[in-house]
Amino acid sequence: MKQSIKVSVDAVVFGYDPDEGISILLIKRKFEPFQKFWALPGGLVKDDESLEEAVRRELQEEAGIDVNYLEQLYSFGKPERDPRNRVISIAYFGLVRPADYQLSAQTDAEDVAWFSIKKLPRLAFDHKVILDTAIKRLRGKIAYEPIGFELLDKKFPFSDLEKLYQILLDQEIDRRNFKKKIISYGFLEELDEVIQKKSGRPARLFQFNKKKYFELKEKGYNFDIFF
Amino acid sequence: MKQSIKVSVDAVVFGYDPDEGISILLIKRKFEPFQKFWALPGGLVKDDESLEEAVRRELQEEAGIDVNYLEQLYSFGKPERDPRNRVISIAYFGLVRPADYQLSAQTDAEDVAWFSIKKLPRLAFDHKVILDTAIKRLRGKIAYEPIGFELLDKKFPFSDLEKLYQILLDQEIDRRNFKKKIISYGFLEELDEVIQKKSGRPARLFQFNKKKYFELKEKGYNFDIFF
DNA sequence: CCAAAAGTGTTGTTGTTACACCCATGC
């Protein structure tokens, strides 16, 4: 059987800033179709690279960014999703830490930028569908896996985590109960350092201990944050 | 850029029988490579069909089966997974009801059969990896979505459900607590009919009310069964 | 009357929610 289907990868990369909220990385297309539309970074897979390698390469080429967490999201394969010819796309889901987030925000003038998920431009192809799938995944996943930490600095004040959950779950969270619950899991380390971002009392810094988390997970612990 | 990657779909289809446990559907390969090895049903996607259409077509062609639940599982794309040329496979996850399960078990003599997940043959390509991914998904998913019902007859005695969960979670479950919890969700209907499978007291039949389930889900109910 | 499977409640323990005041800093 003769088959003429092309294979591409696309990445939905999330960044977070306690003031800006959740953003995603988009690039502006140079060529037709959808010239000058904003689109997810991505492109055709090379014959000799794995899917994940392809995503990382494209992110490097198109946005100069290194994601800190990457997982496969879903594959999109409707025959009509690309007007030229059939392309199936394997979409990935990525998270970057604030350091990278800030960095790429500088490249602003070019054709790569962060967009708050609250005010998104029209996207090329079916990228809106892909994006919506990714947002759903992020919202769902944060409740039962501690991936939130991948969006924060290695050392962060507790309030950053708190705000992240409030934004993602889109609801008020009781500060005391939230802290009690997170601390009770035992994979957070409280440091002696403090930081003062704006006014007010300086905050102690915390860090996520991945090793401890995996140990606890082995023992059949299960993380879940529902309020 | 010239790309020569082929796109296929593969299906991991689960069946269940309270006595046999969980089985999956395999076909025996007629041609090289991996001639005479057992493999997941699947094949190349046609240029004008969607991915899901491709899976359903292949399952119909290769096993004469109609799955009752189907979702995308994961895409496997390592460059070396097919010895001939590069093929990326989009794997699907399916569940069939006992009626279909019995039916295909008749076709036994041919090159399609059910295998208990406890004693599997060596599989072609990387199908073992795909299968393991699917089993993990099934185990994980059954705890927070009521997909277990898709593996049972439309009307079933409560003990069938009980056994299904015990097998999948691989642990004893307290019958009273389990029933209390499931009933409390309110999406099961108790019928006036009874059934007697072996010896012992006949059992009342139940059925899953999908509509009620979706209503409850809308209201922000969340199903979860952990013990 | 025995074997086999179905049906059924209560209680102690644990986890979850609701709630408000003081503390450390910069200006």
Add this chain to the structure above:
DNA sequence: GCATGGGTGTAACAACAACACTTTTGG
């Protein structure tokens, strides 16, 4: 000394886990 954000405990309530005997049928 005031504005800003950080830090902390307790009590009522809800959910979960542990537990065993009775009922209906067939042989």
